[in-house]
Amino acid sequence: MSRVRVLVGTRKGAFVLTADGKRERWDVSGPHFGGWEIYHLKGSPADPNRLYASQSSGWFGQVIQRSSDGGKTWEAVGNKFAYDGPTGTHQWYDGTPHPWEFARVWHLEPAPSDPDTIYAGVEDAALFRSTDGGQTWQELSGLRTHPSGPLWQPGAGGMCLHTILLDPRHPGRIFVAISAAGAFRSDDAGATWRPINKGLVSEQIPNHTAEVGHCVHRIAQHRSRPDTLFMQKHWDVMRSDDAGESWREVSGNLPTDFGFPIDVHAHEPDTVYVVPIKSDSEHYPPDGKLRVYRSRTGGQEWEALTKGLPQANCYVNVLRDAMAVDALDPCGVYFGTTGGQVYASASAGDTWAPIVEHLPAVVSVEVQTLS
Amino acid sequence: MIRVVLPAHLRTLAGLNGEVKVEVAGPVTLAAVVEALEAGYPMLRGTIRDQVSHRRRAFLRFFACEEDLSHQSPDTPLPEAVATGAEPLLVVGAMAGG
Numbered sequence: 001m002s003r004v005r006v007l008v009g010t011r012k013g014a015f016v017l018t019a020d021g022k023r024e025r026w027d028v029s030g031p032h033f034g035g036w037e038i039y040h041l042k043g044s045p046a047d048p049n050r051l052y053a054s055q056s057s058g059w060f061g062q063v064i065q066r067s068s069d070g071g072k073t074w075e076a077v078g079n080k081f082a083y084d085g086p087t088g089t090h091q092w093y094d095g096t097p098h099p100w101e102f103a104r105v106w107h108l109e110p111a112p113s114d115p116d117t118i119y120a121g122v123e124d125a126a127l128f129r130s131t132d133g134g135q136t137w138q139e140l141s142g143l144r145t146h147p148s149g150p151l152w153q154p155g156a157g158g159m160c161l162h163t164i165l166l167d168p169r170h171p172g173r174i175f176v177a178i179s180a181a182g183a184f185r186s187d188d189a190g191a192t193w194r195p196i197n198k199g200l201v202s203e204q205i206p207n208h209t210a211e212v213g214h215c216v217h218r219i220a221q222h223r224s225r226p227d228t229l230f231m232q233k234h235w236d237v238m239r240s241d242d243a244g245e246s247w248r249e250v251s252g253n254l255p256t257d258f259g260f261p262i263d264v265h266a267h268e269p270d271t272v273y274v275v276p277i278k279s280d281s282e283h284y285p286p287d288g289k290l291r292v293y294r295s296r297t298g299g300q301e302w303e304a305l306t307k308g309l310p311q312a313n314c315y316v317n318v319l320r321d322a323m324a325v326d327a328l329d330p331c332g333v334y335f336g337t338t339g340g341q342v343y344a345s346a347s348a349g350d351t352w353a354p355i356v357e358h359l360p361a362v363v364s365v366e367v368q369t370l371s
Numbered sequence: 372m373i374r375v376v377l378p379a380h381l382r383t384l385a386g387l388n389g390e391v392k393v394e395v396a397g398p399v400t401l402a403a404v405v406e407a408l409e410a411g412y413p414m415l416r417g418t419i420r421d422q423v424s425h426r427r428r429a430f431l432r433f434f435a436c437e438e439d440l441s442h443q444s445p446d447t448p449l450p451e452a453v454a455t456g457a458e459p460l461l462v463v464g465a466m467a468g469g
Binding site: 035058063076 | 378380381384413414416417418419421422423428430431464465
């Protein structure tokens with residue numbers, strides 16, 4: 001029988017939640033790396049027992065942990081993220097030039113076919129790759145040295161590269177997203193990059209339709225239709241059907257189109273999930289009601305999913321990497337909150353129940369479907 | 372033999388209980404002690420000082436013999452009592468956060 005393993009990164013450690021395919025009874029293990037911020041954990045599609053974790057601390061910096069037994073034991077691997085060549089400058093909050101400085105790893109993306117190859121999205125924004133299981137890291141510097149780099153500016157959370165999509169159909173095609181620079185695409189395995197932000201409109205920047213400067217919060221893709229991308233921007237939910245060449249807004253009837261995560265149903269490429277948040281200065285659900293919104297039409301038409309979620313006095317946030325889906329049928333949907341709850345739906349969002357409720361603030365949620 | 376006391380999180384990371392002892396060949400400086408620590412416990416690389424710039428991490432301090440040695444050059448010899456093992460070098464995390 002299939003099983004699922006949910007990997008949860010929190011402000012004070014990592015937790016591993018497991019259940020059988022019914023997804024009713026859960027075992028919770030952790031905290032692993034207690035007291036450290038775990039920005040992200042993710043398993044290798046090529047070897048589900050190979051996990052990677054980004055462990056960081058304001059005191060002690062960045063550590064990368066690797067497990068070869070599904071999270072039972074871990075070993076620290078390489079954590080030297082050295083920018084390749086002159087670092088140059090990006091814009092600081094006050095508009096002055098500021099040198100690139102490594103702060104932390106926001107997102108780890110293992111390659112689909114090799115458990116030793118993994119990509120890391122970091123702050124200050126850059127993309128690194130390891131081909132030796134995380135022992136050493138090399139920057140794919142064509143992104144950071146793009147001519148627009150000096151114009152990039154951090155969002156309030158730092159200038160982070162938080163989204164990495166390895167295109168399953170076009171070898172060498174990689175999508176990334178950076179707050180607040182925007183979305184970028186490489187078609188040559190990360191050697192060269194170009195911004196793909198045409199159609200994005202951001203009133204928070206002087207030129208609302210500039211080539212770069214957009215605060216993209218998250219991009220999601222369905223493996224069967226990789227040219228279609230869904231984006232949750234600072235404001236606006238967007239869709240592209242041409243691999244990011246152009247975008248159109250699909251916020252439709254959402255109560256607010258601000259939010260952080262976005263994900264796609266495992267078996268229905270037009271079924272999309274978002275969690276609307278009241279505003280950019282009020283990071284909690286509108287009206288104190290925690291609602292996931294689902295579109296079965298690839299955007300525009302959205303329905304509120306509320307069964308099992310708190311519908312009064314709820315003022316948590318759901319961060320950009322804190323939603324994931326499993327590959328079972330019906331598709332399971334999972335998300336974690338800054339209030340320390342991890343909610344799961346084994347019915348594609350129709351009904352929800354908490355797996356665990358009192359963790360530290362959840363930063364990331366990933367799911368592995370195990371046979 | 373140099374005695375070093377690490378913060379709890381770094382002891383956990385390195386799998387250590389209590390003090391750690393390192394050998395330093397040549398002058399006993401802060402840089403030499405940290406180098407010896409990192410050689411013996413590679414998982415500590417980058418957690419005490421930046422791996423590229425070698426700058427001390429901002430929220431860590433180096434104390435010994437009731438003095439703050441954090442701001443002196445990493446190449447300054449450590450006090451004799453540390454060099455002889457009579458006193459430990461303390462790596463201390465700043466009191467901040469939760």
